[in-house]
Amino acid sequence: MEYLRFCVFFSFGIKFAASVFSADAPPAFESIPKEKLLILTVATEETDGFLRFMRSANYFNYTVKVLGMGEKWKGGDVGHSIGGGQKVRLLKKAMEALADQEDLVILSVDSYDLIFAGGPEEILKKFKQANHKVLFAAEGLIWPDKRLTDKYPSVRSGKRFLNSGGIIGYAPYINRIVSEWNLHDNDDDQLFYTKIYLDPLKRETLNMTLDHKCQIFQNLNGAVDEVLLKFGTGRVRVRNTMYDSLPIVVHGNGKTKMYLNYLGNYVPNAWNYENGCSGCDDDLLDLTQLEEYPNVLVGVFIEQPTPFLPEFLHRLLTLDYPKDKLQVFVHNNEVYHEKHIQTFWEESKNVFGSFKVVGPEENLSQGEARNMGMDLCRKDATCDYYFSIDSDVMLTNRQTLKLLIEQNRKIIGPLVTRHGKLWSNFWGALSLDGYYARSEDYVDIVQRKRVGVWNIPYMAHVYLIKGAVLRKELKERNYFVLEKLDPDMALCRNAREMTSHREKDSPSPESFHMLRPSKGVFMFITNRHDFGRLISTASYNTSHYNNDLWQIFENPVDWKEKYIHQNYTQIFTHNYLEQPCPDVYWFPVLSEKACDEIVEEMEHYGSWSGGKHEDKRISGGYETVPTDDIHMKQIGFDKEWLHFIREFISPVTLKVFSGYYTKGYALMNFVVKYTPERQAYLRPHHDSSTFTINIALNNKGSDFQGGGCRFHRYNCSIESPRKGWSFMHPGRLTHLHEGLPTTNGTRYIAVSFIDP
Known part of the structure; x- marks a missing residue:
């Protein structure tokens, strides 16, 4: 009897296989045309993060619809607390017009902290293989309510918890989910989706699951150690080493935005070994096409006794830039250097457009002095750029100012390093406490084995900021003063995180909860040229008559x-x-x-x-x-x-x-x-x-x-x-x-x- 059953089953299996693999039989999974994929994302402002998101989307020819552009953000400070309900409201409204398109696949993603590493065909194939109607991103950390941990279905392998930064599903099913939204803009979107997913009946009815093994979505929070760059011909991928997957949507959620910035220096096509920097010449500003050169305020900061200061000052005079377009502000904190400033002033007082010196008698702190210099540009509508340079920077490239302006970035600095050392004016990464950490590519960038324009978390000593940025994104004062950080660290943290604040134009008590999202102004370092070097000031002894003579070692x-x-x-x-x-x-x-x-x-x-x-x-x-x-x-x-x-x-x-x-x-x-x-x-x-x-x-x-x-x-x-x-x-x-x-x-x- 058992033998008979086996023969019947075996015969049936052969016939089934023949039908599946015959030329006339339809494929087991019918592919979804890429035209049937629509990306919906919420962005109220065109931040640097949003523009990066759009560049990666355009690279793969995604169809993207942006929701909420120009609308006031009322969804809370999602980078630091609960919030984001405004995203669900906007998505709910958008889905009303799409709800009846049964074959339309909606990909709802964040934009400020997200990039694409793969194209529509790949994402649709992986979605089809998941064999569910709705697929949420997954992560290893639960947010925002840890008390819900036990209600999550157990998983043998993979990420267990839902993340709302990535959702893919058929339009009718997405619509059924978001149509349940009846909360406030500053309520938490992830908690809303979590409660729906944790309802066993809804999970089954809506045929929902999580992308447990990061086939489509890679959330970086709690998973940075799992992720590596995978260099290939043409473009760069992100590889999850734990599940051996190649995620398509890379999301820098939580405190991983700086790591996403690092990945974004390569993914999808920013830099690779074959072609180097493919985006370095995008959006360049051609100075030769301008009627006149931009006005630049040069802020010079002498905060400690500095060797070779006359040579430093002379290099400012030799910059290849129209001197009448340069306004000079000098803060000198050292009595020892007053003779050098006096000599420089006598040589150049009629050379630059203007020349202002604030000396040690003013008793300004570094932060106060740097705020003063930045304010001079911020308050002057004709100031196109603010170029800050410390006295320990020896610019050997006379074209530095032009080269920085041409790169057309909001904040950009030239790479300068200390001779014979890996000490430079930038950090490739930050530790958990916000201080120095070495990124994987730091040494190659410093040694110019990798040449390009790099999004980095910290820079110091020398940088260029657009005047328009000072009057908009960085319009608040005191950017150089923050907690116990040194001035440059304070500036970079303020620019990176743009700590949210209460809206000043909203008089209601509710305005305390109406927090603007982090703008995250990107800072870049360029090593496309040899710009100069940093000198050491640590052991400079001013007790001699000619102190620079003793600097042969340092x-x-x-x-x-x-x-x-x-x-x-x-x-x-x-x-x-x-x-x-x-x-x-x-x-x-x-x-x-x-x-x-x-x-x-x-x-x-x-x-x-x-x-x-x-x-x-x-x-x-x-x-x-x-x-x-x-x-x-x-x-x-x-x-x-x-x-x-x-x-x-x-x-x-x-x-x-x-x-x-x-x-x-x-x-x-x-x-x-x-x-x-x-x-x-x-x-x-x-x-x-x-x-x-x-x-x-x-x-x-x-x-x-x-x-x-x-x-x-x-x-x-x-x-x-x-x-x-x-x-x-x-x-x-x-x-x-x-x-x-x-x-x-x-x-x-x-x-x-x-x-x-």
Whole structure:
């Protein structure tokens, strides 16, 4: 009997399979035409998030109908508390005209914090495969009423709880759900949908289920660790690693909006490995097509002692932008820098459109000063842009201002980094407590392995803001003051979150509940060009006469730019050096500025030795061939000078004395002063060194007459020293030499006996 039943069943199965797979048989699931999918979303304002949503929808050619645009938002502060009922009311009204279209599929989604990662065909296929009339998004966290947890159906695997940010279903069924709405705009939409879903009879009658395994909807709240970017040819997907699914609708609900911003830097087609940044040239502002350049207020903030400030200020003058279109506001919080500001003002007071300085006597906090600068632009209707820059930013790209304006973003900053470090002016992510966290792509962006325009949660030091944004989205004052945050963190948090507030134009007590939604102004960093660098201010000591000289360790690039001769690198590229005597080499090494500041530092110290034989500064206390000098060690410059030798003298040594690898060490490093009145010359002698450098620190002719050096063995004299140029010659054995008399003025040279 059992055998007979098996044969009958087997025979029936073969016939059924033949009918299913025959050429004339209809498919098991008939596909839904993409024309039958309509997206309904609620947005009362065109925020940055909404515009991003529409870009992703347009990329996949979705049909989108926006509900409530221009309407006052009365649905509560949904980012921080219950609310959102206004969305259901608007959806209910829209569905009244669509209720009888049985084959129409409605996809109701949020817009401010949502992007698409796939197209209509895929979403309809997955909806059809779910085999339900209505499918809600699911998440692992319950909101807003945890007491309802036990009423949810148990699930073996997947997300258990409903999320109202994504609903897909046939129009008649969606209409039947939302037609039950009879609450207020500021009541909670998710609670409304939850109660319907938790009613077993309604759940069965309306044939509802949840997208438990994120086939269509990916809610990020509580699931960030499950999500990875999946790079492919053409576009980028989001992959849920827990369920091995490729969600189509990615929703940054709860506190995951910044993570959605990170994903949105790639999904669906913003950046990939094959094509780089595909959207960087979208909506560019072509400055060449404008009748005149926009007006820019430049806010300069000097909040702590800052090395290389004159060079920073000079770079503002060299920006490639019409100076009459630049208004300058300077807040200087340091008395030490008043001399630099005064010099800059005298140079540029007639260059810029206007020039305003607020000094340390005003006793403004950083937040107050930054608010003041921003207010100057906010209150001036002709101010098109506000460009804020801190004094520790060295803009090496003269086109920076133009390049930022052309990107046409509300808030954008140029990437600047600290030389040789991963320290930059932006954060790729935030930790749960709102402070620094490293995003997966941070290092690649800093090192410019990924080039583009990046939506980021925090920036500082230098950024450009549209004047219109200051007068609209950021029209309230005190954006730089928030709790215990530093000013830049306060600004970024205020711009990101735009903390909702009571509507001022509504006099009723109910207005306390009528909260505007978070605007979420996006902030961008661009690394499409090399803009410059950040300098270190942490250990800047202002106790010297010329303090920048001591910055060779902290800020080596800026030190080199200021203090190394402009032709130094040509020694190696064009053999730019001379040999005036056998084994005596002559090459440029120090800039005129370096020479002047070293001399000034020595004269400021003032304790010249007088050229006496007794010298307690050296071992043994006796100098056989004394000079009128000051040792580098006396002014606390010995470590810096030895580093200069290793960095800039040692490479030349290897070039001219091939095969000799110097240790770059010297016990005797000093500046000599020759004058007819004190010490005019130096008698013949050998140096206690393997080789010696002798750098001219001032000019023959204008600063002194005479001078020079004569090498006895070769009867060779060099009588025309060049400022900033160094002699290099062997010390102990072959090059007996003497200092020729200085006949007028004062001659300064820097000497080191290297490898004693």
